[in-house]
Amino acid sequence: MSIVAFIEREANHVKSASREAACCASQLAKKKGTRAIGLAVGTFDDGALQSLADTGLEQIYHVSDERLNGSSASRLAAVVHELMNQEDSEILVMVQSALSNVMGGRLAVKQKAAFISNVVECPELTDTLECKRSVYSGKAFSVVSANTSKIILALRKNAVTLQTESKNLEIVPFSVPDISGVRGAEVLSREKAEGGVLLSDAEIVVSGGRGLKGPENWGIIEQLARSLHAATACSKPVSDMDWRPHHEHVGQTGVKISPSLYIAVGISGAIQHLAGVNASKVIVVINKDPEAPFFKEADYGVVGDAFEVVPRLTAAVEALKSKV
């Protein structure tokens, strides 16, 4: 018996949200009296996997085959399937990501497992596993239970309280069966924003809306984001008008995020936008219209001109950082 955490790669590092998957797997293993192990696929820098030694994992199986870097979901599902069979694993924990849904769906069929996505809290283990997940595009939650003995979980960011528990973490090479016959997409090219913080991985997100009047004004958003080590995001109209790339669009039909702090600048707060961001722990709204509906959903608000308020906020953040 075992519980597996799937460790995602970001560049050649461990994706920071994967730490939550590792901690959740360890917490579940402790309750079940079984062991928590990890699975990492592709190239990792030296010591990258060891950085998870304080998450309570006992072992990480590492498939170092570089041909699996950025591989298709069907091939990765085949790899995870093999490990779960070998290790007699009953639960797989991963983080909600671009990869998790496609891979998890395929794996659920292979393993005859219940796949529960958008999980917002590390599940309780009673007789059955009950799990809280986000539904209706962030407007509600549901508590679900699995009808199967095997379960796959995809955790939203900040679903798990990180706990440290140091174990002697052993990295074990894992060789995969021949999956060259698995048909998958061939990647021809990749465009990826360099240097910035990934939206899905960010603890702080700074987001701009139509109130910024044009893409040429995004400098103030980017400066504030840099000072906070935050990711940048935008509202749907902004990505529809091509002011910002589509992958930055947060909302009901965009990326749904749950950072610790969400700062919305020049966004009025339509119900579709709120649905994508209302899982944020703390929301700050900056808008010149005191009647903007977003203020009703915010923890902190500033009524004022973005071009005046945002640079002042950036300066105040810089001042705080220089004090610490």
Add this chain to the structure above:
Amino acid sequence: MKVLVCITHVPDTTAKVSFKENGTLFDESGVQFIIGPYDDYALSRAIDLKASHQARVVVLNVGTAASDPTIRKALATGADAAVRIDAEPVDSFFVANQIAQYAKDKDFDLILMGRESIDHNGGMVHGMVGELLEMPSVSPVMRLELDGKTALMDREIEGGKETIRLELPFVAGCQEPIAEWKIPNMRGIMTARSKPLDVLPVFEGAVAVQAVRYGKIEKKQLCKMFEPSQMEELVEALRGEAKVL
């Protein structure tokens, strides 16, 4: 070519969500239902393929008779035929299994659907259908061009996108801007009435995940306001009080 488009029948994006029967059921009263917005992108792309690739477009919904107006709208938008599998769409695995059982011997070149439904947001049906039918699945797809039996697609990844190539047949979960949403015109609405909408009995299949209860997201407490001149105070509140800096 033959294209299957799987659509969901879901509450409108602006709908206020509430629950009844002690939080065990979605309260449908006063709620308008629509084709899932992502499914609508998939449908619109499929209809474009009718003109460019002589595609025949079949729409499939797993749902009760309550879905019929939504399915008729898909026919009015331009789909050629529709099928409803008569069952409550209780869980992603159940729905995926219904789709796969329907599609397995029908030789569809392409199976399109939204990247996720906007009610349960599972986002996993395309992957499950792909696995059940032993074909690749990709999601979320933002561009899809066909060159003979080969598709060129843009798929969104975290922080960007990648361009991929894949041979037909496969399953794709779609999102904007793969096509412009189409609005049915009068002629479409008239001809939709005479297009077939076959209702099939449910295939045997298990339910993997069961909803126990639902709840609404609690409203935030009152918003604390700061003047533009008080940014140091705001930062102090975020650090000391909210503890997020």
